[in-house]
Amino acid sequence: MKLKFKKLKENAVIPSRQTRGSAGLDISACLDEPVTIMPGDIELIPVGITAEPDEDDVALLIYPRSGLSSRFGVTLANCVGVVDSDYRGEWAIPLINHGKEPFTVEHGMRIAQLVPTRILMPDIEVCDDLGETERGSGGFGSSGIR
Numbered sequence: 001m002k003l004k005f006k007k008l009k010e011n012a013v014i015p016s017r018q019t020r021g022s023a024g025l026d027i028s029a030c031l032d033e034p035v036t037i038m039p040g041d042i043e044l045i046p047v048g049i050t051a052e053p054d055e056d057d058v059a060l061l062i063y064p065r066s067g068l069s070s071r072f073g074v075t076l077a078n079c080v081g082v083v084d085s086d087y088r089g090e091w092a093i094p095l096i097n098h099g100k101e102p103f104t105v106e107h108g109m110r111i112a113q114l115v116p117t118r119i120l121m122p123d124i125e126v127c128d129d130l131g132e133t134e135r136g137s138g139g140f141g142s143s144g145i146r
Helices: 066-072
Strands: 003-007 025-028 035-037 042-046 049-053 058-064 074-076 081-083 092-097 103-105 110-118
Touching (some): 035 092
Antiparallel strands (some): 058 110
């Protein structure tokens, strides 16, 4: 699979792995001036890029960076972002500050990580009955915790 990136802003940073074994490519903020996120607030942080996978059955999943969330309480407001294979607009990352102190995002700061993922493209069928299972319609907690 090939993933093409296009800079939409001259000072944008192309996502990259920090180590050979990194699962995700780090995504960096593309800002003209720092943005401070107050505790409990959400800010949409532009990254100045877009991308094109060379296959349609790929989703570009955006995950939080564990260091930001564990050290500062800053994570993605939508938990996991999904960039569809046919989207060509500029990416922006919705960050939320769950911490107790203001957090400042600066240009070039690594704020999220991208993990390209194959997806299934099912044929949809509407029916009146589904097969029986051991669990059946047992909902939240029905299988216990141990």
